[in-house]
Amino acid sequence: MTVTELAASAKKAALVLARLDTATKNRVLEAMAEALVNHTDAILEANRKDLEYSKQENIPGPLVARLAVDAHKVKQMAEGIRSVARLEDPVGRVQGTTELDEGLILRRVSCPIGVIGAIFESRPDAVPQIASLCMKSGNAVILKGGREAQNSNKVIVSLLRQAIAGTPGVPEEAVQLIETRAEVAEMLEQDRYINLVVPRGSNEFVRYVQDHTKIPVLGHSEGICHVYIDEYADVDKASNIALDAKLQYAAACNAMETLLVHEKVAPKVLPNLTARFREKGVELMGDLRACSLVPDLQKASAAEWDTEYNDLKLAIKVVDDRGAAIEHINEHGSGHTDTIVTENREAAEQFMNEVDSASVMWNASTRFADGFRFGLGAEIGISTNKTHARGPVGLEGLVIYKYKLFGCGQTVGEYSGEGGKSFTHRPLSNDTPL
Amino acid sequence: MTVTELAASAKKAALVLARLDTATKNRVLEAMAEALVNHTDAILEANRKDLEYSKQENIPGPLVARLAVDAHKVKQMAEGIRSVARLEDPVGRVQGTTELDEGLILRRVSCPIGVIGAIFESRPDAVPQIASLCMKSGNAVILKGGREAQNSNKVIVSLLRQAIAGTPGVPEEAVQLIETRAEVAEMLEQDRYINLVVPRGSNEFVRYVQDHTKIPVLGHSEGICHVYIDEYADVDKASNIALDAKLQYAAACNAMETLLVHEKVAPKVLPNLTARFREKGVELMGDLRACSLVPDLQKASAAEWDTEYNDLKLAIKVVDDRGAAIEHINEHGSGHTDTIVTENREAAEQFMNEVDSASVMWNASTRFADGFRFGLGAEIGISTNKTHARGPVGLEGLVIYKYKLFGCGQTVGEYSGEGGKSFTHRPLSNDTPL
Numbered sequence: 001m002t003v004t005e006l007a008a009s010a011k012k013a014a015l016v017l018a019r020l021d022t023a024t025k026n027r028v029l030e031a032m033a034e035a036l037v038n039h040t041d042a043i044l045e046a047n048r049k050d051l052e053y054s055k056q057e058n059i060p061g062p063l064v065a066r067l068a069v070d071a072h073k074v075k076q077m078a079e080g081i082r083s084v085a086r087l088e089d090p091v092g093r094v095q096g097t098t099e100l101d102e103g104l105i106l107r108r109v110s111c112p113i114g115v116i117g118a119i120f121e122s123r124p125d126a127v128p129q130i131a132s133l134c135m136k137s138g139n140a141v142i143l144k145g146g147r148e149a150q151n152s153n154k155v156i157v158s159l160l161r162q163a164i165a166g167t168p169g170v171p172e173e174a175v176q177l178i179e180t181r182a183e184v185a186e187m188l189e190q191d192r193y194i195n196l197v198v199p200r201g202s203n204e205f206v207r208y209v210q211d212h213t214k215i216p217v218l219g220h221s222e223g224i225c226h227v228y229i230d231e232y233a234d235v236d237k238a239s240n241i242a243l244d245a246k247l248q249y250a251a252a253c254n255a256m257e258t259l260l261v262h263e264k265v266a267p268k269v270l271p272n273l274t275a276r277f278r279e280k281g282v283e284l285m286g287d288l289r290a291c292s293l294v295p296d297l298q299k300a301s302a303a304e305w306d307t308e309y310n311d312l313k314l315a316i317k318v319v320d321d322r323g324a325a326i327e328h329i330n331e332h333g334s335g336h337t338d339t340i341v342t343e344n345r346e347a348a349e350q351f352m353n354e355v356d357s358a359s360v361m362w363n364a365s366t367r368f369a370d371g372f373r374f375g376l377g378a379e380i381g382i383s384t385n386k387t388h389a390r391g392p393v394g395l396e397g398l399v400i401y402k403y404k405l406f407g408c409g410q411t412v413g414e415y416s417g418e419g420g421k422s423f424t425h426r427p428l429s430n431d432t433p434l
Numbered sequence: 435m436t437v438t439e440l441a442a443s444a445k446k447a448a449l450v451l452a453r454l455d456t457a458t459k460n461r462v463l464e465a466m467a468e469a470l471v472n473h474t475d476a477i478l479e480a481n482r483k484d485l486e487y488s489k490q491e492n493i494p495g496p497l498v499a500r501l502a503v504d505a506h507k508v509k510q511m512a513e514g515i516r517s518v519a520r521l522e523d524p525v526g527r528v529q530g531t532t533e534l535d536e537g538l539i540l541r542r543v544s545c546p547i548g549v550i551g552a553i554f555e556s557r558p559d560a561v562p563q564i565a566s567l568c569m570k571s572g573n574a575v576i577l578k579g580g581r582e583a584q585n586s587n588k589v590i591v592s593l594l595r596q597a598i599a600g601t602p603g604v605p606e607e608a609v610q611l612i613e614t615r616a617e618v619a620e621m622l623e624q625d626r627y628i629n630l631v632v633p634r635g636s637n638e639f640v641r642y643v644q645d646h647t648k649i650p651v652l653g654h655s656e657g658i659c660h661v662y663i664d665e666y667a668d669v670d671k672a673s674n675i676a677l678d679a680k681l682q683y684a685a686a687c688n689a690m691e692t693l694l695v696h697e698k699v700a701p702k703v704l705p706n707l708t709a710r711f712r713e714k715g716v717e718l719m720g721d722l723r724a725c726s727l728v729p730d731l732q733k734a735s736a737a738e739w740d741t742e743y744n745d746l747k748l749a750i751k752v753v754d755d756r757g758a759a760i761e762h763i764n765e766h767g768s769g770h771t772d773t774i775v776t777e778n779r780e781a782a783e784q785f786m787n788e789v790d791s792a793s794v795m796w797n798a799s800t801r802f803a804d805g806f807r808f809g810l811g812a813e814i815g816i817s818t819n820k821t822h823a824r825g826p827v828g829l830e831g832l833v834i835y836k837y838k839l840f841g842c843g844q845t846v847g848e849y850s851g852e853g854g855k856s857f858t859h860r861p862l863s864n865d866t867p868l
Contacts, residue, residue, distance in 0.1 A: 015764060019787055098809045104798060106808055113820045114790070195820040214644060216821045237843035244845030330449060352838045353453050356548070364538060364841030373846070374540055374837065375532045375859035386547045386629040387650045388822040391837045403808065403825045404786045407798025409671035411678030412807070425809035 003186035006176055007142065007193035010115045013173035014140040018112045020170065022089040028170050029085035029132055031163035033078035036128060039159050040074045046151035047124065054148050062251075067122045067148055077128045077156075080378070084132040087377045090395040091138045094430040100423050101415075105406045105434050110399045112138035114195040117187050118380075119209065121201045122146035127156045130198075131175050133380050135164075137398035142176045142194065144184050153177060188213035196398075198381050203308065218393065220384035222308045222334040223253030225366040228325040228351065229269055230342035231262040237363055238265075238341040239273050244365040245339065247280055251310050253382060254337045254359075254369040258305060258315045260325045263289065266318045270294050274316070282312045289318035305332040322347055326354045333357060335384045337369040337391075358384055358391035406434045437620035440610055441576065441627035444549045447607035448574040452546045454604065456523040462604050463519040463566055465597035467512035470562065473593050474508045480585035481558065488582050496685075501556045501582055511562045511590075514812070518566040521811045524829040525572045528864040534857050535849075539840045539868050544833045546572035548629040551621050552814075553643065555635045556580035561590045564632075565609050567814050569598075571832035576610045576628065578618050587611060622647035630832075632815050637742065652827065654818035656742050656768040657687030659800040662759040662785065663703055664776035665696040671797055672699075672775040673707050678799040679773065681714055685744050687816060688771045688793075688803040692739060692749045694759045697723065700752045704728050708750070716746045723752035739766040756781055760788045767791060769818045771803040771825075792818055792825035840868045 001009075036043065047069040054064050095108040116139045120126045127143060134141035145153040157177040165172040178187060187194065191214045198218045199209040206221040227245050229238040245256035261269055266289070274284055274294045285300035297316070304315040305328070319325045322340075329338050339361040340351035348362040359369040369392060371379020376394030383389050389397035415421050435443075470477065481503040488498050529542040550573045554560045561577060568575035579587040591611040599606040612621060621628065625648045632652045633643040640655040661679050663672040679690035695703055700723070708718055708728045719734035731750070738749040739762070753759045756774075763772050773795040774785040782796040793803040803826060805813025810828030817823050823831035849855050 015788065015790060018790070100802070100807065100809060104802075210648060216650060216819070218821075234843070240843060240845050244847050248846045248850070348840075354449065356449060356452070357836065359837040359839065361839040362841060363843050364839050365845045365847075367846035368534070368538075368839055368841075368844070369837070373534065373849070373857065375534060375857065385650070386834050387652075388834075390834050400820050400822075400824050402791065403793040403803070405793065405795040405798050405802055406782075407796060407802075409668070409674060409797050410802070411674050411799045412682045412801035413678050413799075415807070416682070423807065423809065 003178060003183050004190060006178070007115065007187065007190040009173040010140040010142055010176055011193040013171040014112065014114045016169075016171050017135070017138045017140055017174055018091070020138060024167065024170065025089070025136055025138070026085045028135055028164055028167045029081050031166055032128065032132065032135075032160050033081040035159040035163040036074055036081075036156065037078045040071050042155050042159070043069060043074055043152060044071065046155040049151040050149050059148055063122055063148065067124065067152075069124055069152060073125065077125050080125070081128050081132040084136050084378055087136060087395055089136065090399045095401055097428040097430050097432055099426040099428050101410070101421065102424070103408045104410050105428065105432070107404045107406070107434065108401050109404055110401050113398060113400050114139060115193055116141045116398065117194045117197040117215065118142070119144045119184060119197070119199045119201070120146070122148045124149045124152035124156060126200070127153050128160065129378065130380065131160050133378055133395060133398060135174065137395050139398055140174045140176070142178060142187060144178045144187070150179055185212065188215065191215045200381055216388065218381055218383050218385060218389060218397065220253060220334065220336055220382050222384075223255070223336040224257045224306065224308050224332065224334040225254055225336050226258050226260055226329050226333055226338045227256045227366065228260040228329070228338070228340045229262060229265060230322060230340055230344065230347050231264040232344035232347055233262070233265055233269075233341040234343055235265070235269055238269060239276065241339060241341055241363065241365050242273060243276060243280075245367055246277065246282060246314055248365065248367050250312050252367065254366050255310070256314070256366055257308055258317065258332070260317050260319050260328060261290070262322070262325070263318050263320060266290070266293055270316070277314060280312070282314050284314055284316060286316040287318060290316040293318070308334070322350060326351060329355050329357070336382070337361065337366040339364060339366050358382070437612060437617050438624060440612070441549065441621065441624040443607040444574040444576055444610055445627040447605040448546065448548045450603075450605050451569070451572045451574055451608055452525075454572060458601065458604065459523070459570055459572070460519045462569055462598055462601045463515050465600055466562065466566065466569075466594050467515040469593040469597040470508055470515070470590065471512045474505050476589050476593070477503060477508055477586060478505065480589040483585040484583050493582055497556055497582065501558065501586075503558055503586060507559065511559050514559070515562050515566040518570050518812055521570060521829055523570065524833045529835055531862040531864050531866055533860040533862050535844070535855065536858070537842045538844050539862065539866070541838045541840070541868065542835050543838055544835050547832060547834050548573060549627055550575045550832065551628045551631040551649065552576070553578045553618060553631070553633045553635070554580070556582045558583045558586040558590060560634070561587050562594065563812065564814065565594050567812055567829060567832060569608065571829050573832055574608045574610070576612060576621060578612050578621070584613055619646065622649065625649045634815055650822065652815055652817050652819060652823060652831065654687060654768065654770055654816050656818075657689070657770040658691045658740065658742050658766065658768040659688055659770050660692050660694055660763050660767055660772045661690045661800065662694040662763070662772070662774045663696060663699060664756060664774055664778065664781050665698040666778035666781055667696070667699055667703075667775040668777055669699070669703055672703060673710065675773060675775055675797070675799050676707060677710060677714075679801055680711065680716060680748055682799065682801050684746050686801065688800050689744070690748070690800055691742055692751065692766070694751050694753050694762060695724070696756070696759070697752050697754060700724070701727055704750070711748060714746070716748050718748055718750060720750040721752060724750045727752070742768070756784060760785060763789050763791070770816070771795065771800040773798060773800050792816070
């Protein structure tokens with residue numbers, strides 16, 4: 001099957017998925033969970049092959065760690081699928097009802113997007129996670145995982161498809177797998193069949209996807225997140241938040257890359273805080289003023305402010321005031337997540353209103369920007385888009401809406417010209433029976 | 435100023451617009467409306483130049499008619515701006531509030547998208563309409579109108595900008611105008627500064643825009659709309675709707691291009707209905723079965739089903755059943771607007787659920803798919819996208835949201851690992867004071 005044929009079959013499947021009721025989708029999800037647990041051995045065997053291959057290819061340790069699957073992890077995958085089953089169905093929600101005229105009622109109802117292309121790196125547990133989110137939201141999905149995980153992914157997808165095929169009326173083409181880079185390139189050309197691409201991976205990779213497709217892309221190419229310590233900051237809170245934002249998981253997209261400090265508190269905050277960062281092995285770079293407050297700080301080059309380290313590195317800048325901090329973030333940030341530490345409500349509100357980022361925070365670590373922590377249940381990705389879905393994206397980001405107009409023979413001619421009928425445009429309750 | 439500089443200045447303006455309150459925005463809109471009426475003469479003079487130019491260039495009559503402005507039309511433009519002022523402010527709406535834990539509250543709030551690029555054809559009244567929608571939603575806008583209307587557009591934009599400049603705190607860079615095709619090409623490259631492009635014009639033009647930018651595009655390249663007359667249709671309703679859908683304004687994107695008729699009612703419906711279409715000068719093409727019912731019907735080529743005529747032409751197909759009609763629409767339609775005519779509720783529900791279009795209708799003309807008729811107040815465009823905004827798009831399509839997290843010093847470390855705190859994820863009322 002060519003990628004075009006595969007995408008066309010996914011689109012066909014999507015039309016069927018769009019009309020499944022919640023109970024059927026949850027039944028499929030439960031069957032998927034069971035299939036994984038019941039075939040743990042097959043998954044582990046495939047995973048062993050992937051691990052051997054990684055060893056041969058000298059793939060770096062942290063990547064290998066994310067690739068490894070044991071029986072406990074398979075159980076967690078199944079539990080993840082079941083937790084998606086427990087989420088509210090995002091499809092079929094009435095978002096608004098308007099009487100256009102007597103006997104002519106308009107309703108806006110949520111519906112699936114169609115076909116999702118999901119491309120991600122080595123973790124095999126991304127497969128059941130993404131597949132279950134797409135199933136629950138009534139979307140078909142074409143998956144492409146990392147080459148390192150190809151044996152694991154293949155077995156997992158085939159188990160998920162068996163589970164789907166075992167549920168009458170649900171097409172197994174709902175979940176598809178492609179394997180090569182050439183296929184990815186072909187997939188990105190299927191704008192006729194694929195409605196949304198969700199890439200998860202390195203900045204370079206996400207940018208490659210954005211640059212090579214006409215399909216809308218949901219994702220963030222960079223996470224240059226800031227913590228701004230305001231003149232009215234509580235110094236202890238500020239230090240705790242800054243340390244957590246950098247160190248709790250430095251490789252995450254929502255980790256802090258640049259620390260901004262108001263000049264009035266910089267002398268009080270920086271010497272102690274930089275010492276604590278150093279204890280943890282963080283490489284520090286500062287602007288001139290930061291360097292003057294902390295001896296032996298490396299001088300930051302202009303490029304630092306636009307760099308996502310994803311590592312134990314941090315750039316520090318002393319700013320004149322809150323306005324300068326906001327301006328720096330809007331100029332150099334990536335619109336992902338930024339925090340102000342302050343005890344002053346007005347300062348916090350100004351910051352949260354004026355910083356143009358998906359998540360803005362007051363006295364909390366940037367690391368909270370995450371679908372699970374935000375209570376979305378599960379996350380398909382984090383978006384720095386300014387359209388469709390922004391910030392951590394859960395099931396809601398996988399649906400759109402359609403308008404349904406219920407008439408009894410009306411024509412537009414009746415409402416046109418002199419003496420034409422008028423519209424009432426009366427809002428109605430969403431549970432008005434039609 | 436280069437287009438890049440212009441786009442950068444629009445982005446700067448957008449950050450200011452994002453924090454304007456409703457009263458200020460409405461004050462600007464009122465000043466815009468007054469400026470147009472107070473300088474009617476200047477607008478008419480510029481418009482005369484455009485009309486002369488059109489004559490010289492032999493621009494077709496219908497285009498010239500859309501280009502012409504008189505004092506009454508200026509008043510209508512002003513009234514249009516005032517009606518946008520009266521719409522509810524789409525910015526700052528709280529869309530959800532969740533307690534993540536005690537003292538850690540997440541709120542989702544609507545906010546402007548940023549900078550909109552709007553490209554449209556000859557009508558000068560599109561300028562105040564689009565500019566006012568963008569102002570009300572707190573977005574900056576870069577406008578590009580048709581060459582035929584360039585003098586009118588220039589004067590109108592300069593009047594709008596004077597009105598903006600007269601309102602303290604509102605940057606006149608909120609509304610910008612570019613004039614050449616080369617500038618459009620440059621504008622489509624400003625994905626760093628422009629967040630959404632809204633093209634209005636021919637299919638070829640919209641497709642050109644989609645093919646030449648990485649910026650998300652809101653629009654529809656085609657409107658291949660269907661009326662399906664079901665076996666349970668009331669024949670009079672069916673005829674009225676089909677006639678209205680084709681004839682009420684044949685050049686509109688929501689006009690019918692293909693008529694599908696259930697084989698059981700085709701003999702009853704088609705002879706009379708095709709005669710009425712012919713009386714109105716509609717050129718008709720039919721599939722084999724339609725041709726056998728209506729003598730001297732042209733035989734439709736395979737390409738007809740994928741063609742948007744935007745003209746007094748209609749393709750007619752007889753289908754085996756409702757499923758075949760739905761399949762035909764999902765295969766050949768453009769996801770814009772499709773109608774079923776039937777007295778059977780189940781049939782209507784099946785059609786509205788299974789047809790994958792932005793607007794699906796039951797016993798109503800496709801021509802109702804329009805922002806004004808749908809009660810959105812005003813329309814920035816009609817979208818056949820499957821993400822962000824779909825169908826007729828009003829102010830709501832010009833906003834996105836941001837997450838605001840209100841904490842008191844929380845770190846993610848506290849919520850991690852064994853013995854870590856748990857999230858409460860408790861939904862709160864949106865008017866909970868924070």
